[in-house]
Structures are given as C-alpha cells and as structure tokens.
Amino acid sequence: MGAYTRAMNVFPEWFKAFRHVTLWPGMDMPVLSGQGGQIGFGHVSEDTEVPEHAHSGQWGVVLEGRVEFVIGGERRVYTKGDYYHIPAGVPHSARLAAGTAFIDVWEGRRFSEESMK
Numbered sequence: 001m002g003a004y005t006r007a008m009n010v011f012p013e014w015f016k017a018f019r020h021v022t023l024w025p026g027m028d029m030p031v032l033s034g035q036g037g038q039i040g041f042g043h044v045s046e047d048t049e050v051p052e053h054a055h056s057g058q059w060g061v062v063l064e065g066r067v068e069f070v071i072g073g074e075r076r077v078y079t080k081g082d083y084y085h086i087p088a089g090v091p092h093s094a095r096l097a098a099g100t101a102f103i104d105v106w107e108g109r110r111f112s113e114e115s116m117k
Helices: 013-017
Strands: 020-024 027-033 037-043 048-053 058-064 066-071 074-079 083-086 092-096 101-107
Touching (some): 074 083
Antiparallel strands (some): 020 027, 027 037, 037 101, 048 092, 058 083
C-alpha cells in the first residue's frame, strides 16, 4: 500500500484515478497537468527527507502536519494552513513529518508524461 492510499482521509477517493509520480522514496503523489503547469497532492506516512534540488517556481499549502524547508539557505517551518513559494531556480530541501499532507503547484512541466503512472 503506497503513502497515497493511507491519505484517503485527506484527499477524496476519486483522486486514485489520477496519474501519479514517485517524487521521492516514500512519496507517491497524484499529479494533474495543465497547459502552464502541474499540481500534486502529497501525503507522507513517515518522516521524509527531500534532498536539495532546484526547478521552476513552486507554490504550496500544508493541509496537515509540518514541513521544514531550507529555501535559498534560509530555514522556514510551515504547518497546517501555511502556504509557501519557492522562486524558480532557488535551491531548496525539506523535512516532512509523518502524516503531513500538502498540495504543490509547479510552473511548467515538473514531471514528464513518461514518469507518471
């Protein structure tokens, strides 16, 4: 059972039909693609470390739990109801607490069609 399956109390059952990607080990997420960007619906069942990386602009909101970002060298903590923005090209990493649910929006195509199942 993937992390997304355990998140049914956060996201509706019909989200299972969306294509999904494995963003990081232990972090599978449904992703919808549009002309100008993509949106992902994430949930982690255990503490998760996201290594430093950079890409196009990203916006998000924490629905449950806690995310600690290091964005451009600055540490910031976000909890339920907080939203964040990571400008394009800015290196960032994250630590997500077990049970964290979030929605991420990326400008452009963050994931190729081939990487989505």
